[in-house]
Amino acid sequence: MSVSTYGISFRSNAVKALQDSNLRSAMRNATETFAVKRSDAVAALPLEEWRGRASNIRLHVLDNLSDYVDRFEKNASRVGANVHRAKDSQEARGIIASILKDHGIERVVKSKSMVSEEVHLNDHLQGQGITVVETDLGEYIIQIAGEGPSHIIVPAIHKDRRQVGKLFAEKLGCEYSDEPAILTGVAKKVLREEFLSAKAGISGANFAVADSGSIVIFTNEGNGRMCTTLPALHIVILSIEKIIPSLADLPTFIRLLPRSATGQIITSYLSVITGPRKSGESTGAEEMHIVLLDNGRSKLIAGEYREMFKCIRCGACLNACPVYRMVGGHAYESTYPGPMGIVLTALLEGMERTSNLLDATTLCGACGDVCPVKVPLPKLLRRLRESRVEKGLTPKLEQQAMAAFGLAARSPALFQFGRKLARLFWKPARMMGFGGILGRLPIPAEKPFRRRMG
């Protein structure tokens, strides 16, 4: 993956990804499996009714976000959690580092959290001398490989079991195996030691419940529960739009999230954590901190892209996207890849660096069709493309070509002349090395379509 400071090199990243046969076969196997499982899991269910209800709950929260954030803060504090508000990534990282330093902690176990990736938490903590051990198996694999996640729920989706086997043999000194059960056993042994000795755990949250002050975590591996209940200190980081009004709203998302994400009827573990451990309780952290990240969301939610923030991070739009399925997540050079990632990254980071990503879509609409909360991704992608043109962020050649086409399209005579001219020069231009778009488009027809119909 090549990372550029001022622009995402999606095209060259995609070309490299397409030449990587291991990546393509791992991506094909995983995304096809998830897509098929999802469609089996939602068949014969009142899916549209559920999607409508989920979308309405999410919209209602976004409409009243500041009230719900206040209500969550009040109720989480009432049950004993310390709630911190972070206006941006820097503040969120600083709050978490200070809590850990105040407790003299130098090693922390962590369960999967995309928001922690968004704020680059691990790099910051490691820079402060605090070792972070990822405990989700996929996250653990990419951490020891020195990579970032390439899917929002399956971080190591781009690796097959042979690659994981080689990685474990090289980094953990175990014997090579490509048997999933053996590889899982190796990771389990290493991670169990970490859980038992950890003094602090960091987690994300799938939802935060305003009325009860609870946080809700869906996991399949049990590591989330270990991180949040074994160490004496538990720190949660989540973005403000993850709030839902009450526990009565949770079943709607329990029905939709696992089905959309992995095609499961329910995840193996579903934890609802309401404050730290109370007297008489046998499990749970003794101290709990919740960091609520804004990072520009309050402003964005008040604007025309607010529906993006209905997203519950299920990953279904990634699995359905023909572009993502071919190139994987690293080509996007961003925390959030795929269709939802393009929109979210453009909104959170601004268009200057991210506008190239807007080409990473066919606008086929599959992402919008599978979204369990009806995020209108194709509409948002089109609007961002319009905005890219309005801001003059498209390549100069494209701007000139579009201006010329606009001129020709307004005059039938000019259009005919242009078509004939293009036919004449198309082949020589290709031969002279102007492959690019000329190489991908067919030569203009000798007889235009409308004449053939006449």
Ligand code: SF4
């Ligand atoms: S946009 Fe929709 S489909 Fe995509 S991750 Fe978010 S909730 Fe899932």
